[in-house]
Amino acid sequence: xxxxxxxxxxxxxxGRKGIRNVVLVIYLVECAHHVARQIVTRADDPSVQxxxxxxxxxxxxxxxxxxxxxxxxxxxxxxxVSLGCEGFDREGLQATIARSxxxxxxxxxxQAGGTRSGIAEGIAALAEIRQAxxxxxxxxxxxxxxxxxxxxxxxxxxxxxxxxxxxxRCFDRLVAANATCIFEETGELIGCExxxxxxAVTPELGREIEAAVEKAERxxxxxxxxxxxxxxxxxxxxxxxxxxxxxxxxxGDSPISGLIKPxxxxxxxxxxxxxxxxxxxxxxxxxxxxxxxxxxEMIASGSHLVLFTxxxxxxxxxxxxxxxxxxxxxxxxxxxxxDMDVNAGRIMRLEAxxxxxxxxIQDKVLAVAAGEQSASEALGHQEFILTYKxxxxxxxxxxxxxxxxx
Amino acid sequence: MGSLILLHPDDNxxxxxxxxxxxxxxxxxGSACCVATDVPVGHKVARRPxxxxxxxxxxxxxxxxxxxxxxxxxxxxxxxxxSDYIPSHDRAVLRAGESEQ
Numbered sequence: 001x002x003x004x005x006x007x008x009x010x011x012x013x014x015g016r017k018g019i020r021n022v023v024l025v026i027y028l029v030e031c032a033h034h035v036a037r038q039i040v041t042r043a044d045d046p047s048v049q050x051x052x053x054x055x056x057x058x059x060x061x062x063x064x065x066x067x068x069x070x071x072x073x074x075x076x077x078x079x080x081v082s083l084g085c086e087g088f089d090r091e092g093l094q095a096t097i098a099r100s101x102x103x104x105x106x107x108x109x110x111q112a113g114g115t116r117s118g119i120a121e122g123i124a125a126l127a128e129i130r131q132a133x134x135x136x137x138x139x140x141x142x143x144x145x146x147x148x149x150x151x152x153x154x155x156x157x158x159x160x161x162x163x164x165x166x167x168x169r170c171f172d173r174l175v176a177a178n179a180t181c182i183f184e185e186t187g188e189l190i191g192c193e194x195x196x197x198x199x200a201v202t203p204e205l206g207r208e209i210e211a212a213v214e215k216a217e218r219x220x221x222x223x224x225x226x227x228x229x230x231x232x233x234x235x236x237x238x239x240x241x242x243x244x245x246x247x248x249x250x251x252g253d254s255p256i257s258g259l260i261k262p263x264x265x266x267x268x269x270x271x272x273x274x275x276x277x278x279x280x281x282x283x284x285x286x287x288x289x290x291x292x293x294x295x296x297e298m299i300a301s302g303s304h305l306v307l308f309t310x311x312x313x314x315x316x317x318x319x320x321x322x323x324x325x326x327x328x329x330x331x332x333x334x335x336x337x338x339d340m341d342v343n344a345g346r347i348m349r350l351e352a353x354x355x356x357x358x359x360x361i362q363d364k365v366l367a368v369a370a371g372e373q374s375a376s377e378a379l380g381h382q383e384f385i386l387t388y389k390x391x392x393x394x395x396x397x398x399x400x401x402x403x404x405x406x
Numbered sequence: 407m408g409s410l411i412l413l414h415p416d417d418n419x420x421x422x423x424x425x426x427x428x429x430x431x432x433x434x435x436g437s438a439c440c441v442a443t444d445v446p447v448g449h450k451v452a453r454r455p456x457x458x459x460x461x462x463x464x465x466x467x468x469x470x471x472x473x474x475x476x477x478x479x480x481x482x483x484x485x486x487x488x489s490d491y492i493p494s495h496d497r498a499v500l501r502a503g504e505s506e507q
Contacts, residue, residue, distance in 0.1 A: 157448040161421050165413055165465065191491045195467050236421070236449035238482070239489035242469035249413075249465050347411065348423050348447075354413070 007370035009141030010076060013101035017141045018073035019304050019369045020047065022320055023126065023133050025079045026070060026093075027052035029086035035109055036081040039122040046377075048126065049319040051384045058087035061262070061389040067096045068263045068300040069386075070104075074320050076133030077103040079126050081118075084110030103132035144178035144269065146369060149298030149306045150250045151184065153291035156311030156329055157235035160246020162357070163309035163328035163344040168252035169358025170307070170365070171271065175254040180266045182298055183251040184274035186216040187287065191241035192248045196273065199256045204397035208259050212275040222282045250309065259398040261391050262297035267402030274301065275394075284388040292316055292383040295323065305368055307361065315339045317376025319384040324364055324374045326357075341368075341375045410434070410451065414466035419450040419482050421464075426451075432479060439479030450482040462487055 009017035025048065027036035033052060040050045051069055053062050070078050070093065078097050082090045090106055097104040105125040112118040150167050152159055171181045189196065193213035197206030237243045257270030266272045276297060277287045288294045291314060295306050299321045306321055308314065311328040313336045327333040330345030337343075342361050346352040352360075368374050409432060410420035420434070426445045431438050434453055445451055450464070456476040461468040474486040 161411060161413065161448065191489075192467075233484060234446075236446065236483070238450070238484050238487045239470040239491065241467075241489060241491045242464060245465050245467055245469060253466075350409070350411070350423055 004142075005366050005370070006140050006142040008138045009145065010073065011137040011139040012071075012073050014071070016073040016302065017139060017145045018075070019141070019146075019371075020074040020320070020322070021076040021133055021136055022074055023048045023077045023079070023130050024051050024070060024075055024320070025049070025081060025122070025126070026066065027081045028088035028090055028093075029056050029083055030054040031056075031083040031086065032081045032109055035107075035115055035118045035122065038119045039079065039081070039126060042119070042123055043126055045130075046380070048130070049382050049384075051319050051386070053088060053386050055388060056086045058089065059388045059390075061391055062386055063089060063092070064263050065296070065300040065386055066093060068265075068302075069296070069320065070097050071100040071102065072299060072302065072320055074304060075102070076136050077129040079122060079129055080104065080106040081122060082106060082108045084108045103129045105129060141369070143174065143366065146174070146304050146365070147180040147182065147266065147302040148174055148365060149182040149184070149274075149295070149301070149303035150309070151291060151294050151298070151306065152247055152250065152309040153316070154310040154312035154314040155247075157237075158328040158330075158345065158348055159309055159311040160243075160249060161328070162347040162354075163311070163326040164246055165249040166342075166344045166347065166354050166357040166361060167250045167307050167309055167326060169354055170361040171250070171252035172254055173358065173362050174365070175252070175269070175271050178269040180269050180302070181252075181254075181271045182260070182266065182274050182301060182303060183271070184276050184294060184298065185247055186212050186273070186275050186277050187220050188247045189213055189244050190217050191239075191244040196248070196256060199254075201255050201257055202397070202400045205256070205259060205400055208395060208398050209256065209273060212259060212273070212277070215275075215279070216277040219277050219282060219287065223286060250307075257401060259394060260301060261394055262389075263300045264394060265302045267399055270401075274298065278390045279392040280390055283390055287389070289387060290385060292318060292385045293387060295321075296384060296386055305365060305374070307365070309344070313339070315376070315379075315381070316383050317374070317379070317381025319382040322368050322374040323376045323381070324361070324368055325376060326361060339375055339379065412453070413464060416466040417463045418452065418454045418456060418460070419462055419464060420453050422447055422449050422451060434478045437478070439477070441479045441481070443481050445481045452476040452478050452480045452482055454478060456482070461490075
């Protein structure tokens with residue numbers, strides 16, 4: 001029933017629809033961070049949000065992701081804040097945002113005369129951008145317009161029993177209603193590659209999925225990552241594949257329609273695996289240095305909101321797209337209830353079934369899409385992190401339904 | 407049932423939602439079964455009679471092969487279940503497997 005719900009969204013020029021109308025203030029190097037943050041702070045508007053890239057050296061991955069972020073359906077306009085001498089292609093970013101029909105201005109601090117005058121110029125520009133963004137066309141939107149990502153963070157022994165499989169049930173319902181769902185963490189899916197490959201819509205895609213997990217294993221081996229710890233066995237996990245399946249269970253039972261990389265927009269509804277592990281030799285360190293780096297990648301691939309399962313109790317949210325937190329552990333929920341949207345710990349207490357909690361997560365997804373604040377939004381969380389990575393484009397076998405093009 | 411979670415209808419094991427003491431009677435698919443040993447939260451007990459060589463299904467997916475028989479209610483863990491995953495390309499996991507034996 002709840003799948004028939006519709007609400008008013010924001011229509012963008014590429015045909016995608018947004019559930020929020022955020023104005024982004026984007027700093028292009030750490031040196032511009034303070035000025036950008038001051039502009040956001042003084043705007044004192046939860047829909048004016050900060051995003052940025054800290055590095056001075058250019059990186060094609062970071063540039064491509066920033067373009068996707070700035071033209072995300074939840075974004076209605078942007079103010080670019082440049083110091084003036086960093087390597088980031090500010091003209092290219094401005095042109096991409098302008099081409100998308102969104103209001104955009106660029107503030108160059110060195111040209112504005114420094115910190116104080118830069119902040120003043122930025123605040124003035126922001127007012128014009130906000131006004132233009134508020135004129136965005138409104139349109140009916142329903143579950144089939146949604147892209148939903150999922151990640152887990154702060155996992156414990158309950159995550160794989162309650163919150164992760166409950167998100168899987170929710171994903172099955174969303175995919176059945178023609179939504180687009182994304183799961184990831186190929187590095188934590190070691191041992192699941194054959195099962196995943198069997199769920200792929202073509203054998204060629206199945207082989208690509210197996211290759212992606214093998215790449216993750218090579219990458220983490222170089223970094224010296226351990227996979228199965230004694231604590232896992234104390235918690236009741238017996239085998240490596242059992243542990244991986246705990247994270248994997250977030251994906252549900254639907255067929256896997258494609259394999260994407262960060263920033264690739266899924267070409268149609270269905271379930272997609274995101275390969276987050278960089279290509280080539282190990283170059284910039286850990287693939288994702290924290291949960292928010294993964295959240296940003298799912299947002300760059302178009303996620304309107306992100307389902308975050310946690311056992312130990314993460315508090316994070318995100319800029320741009322609401323984060324909905326599903327707490328796996330009933331004791332954590334009692335301690336941190338204000339930070340959580342759904343109490344999957346009730347499954348541990350046998351007060352609810354996986355199906356019931358899966359339906360509750362789906363109801364929460366639709367309510368938040370229709371404008372209700374998630375817990376992290378209400379608490380003001382707007383985390384954002386983007387760092388250096390290196391990717392090759394996906395091969396044609398990865399997206400069989402789109403002729404191989406994201 | 408009361409204390410056991412079934413994650414998938416195809417599963418042949420349950421997950422304990424509460425600590426179960428040795429000698430506790432639990433109802434499994436309509437029959438009373440005795441849990442012979444202490445089983446902590448998050449651990450597995452057999453849902454059906456399992457023979458050595460049987461696949462153990464969790465989330466409806468094989469998580470390994472039984473190395474000994476188990477009756478419904480018996481604890482299923484490293485003493486009677488082993489990984490099927492032979493990661494020939496991951497020496498670290500292989501070494502960990504050898505040192506356990």
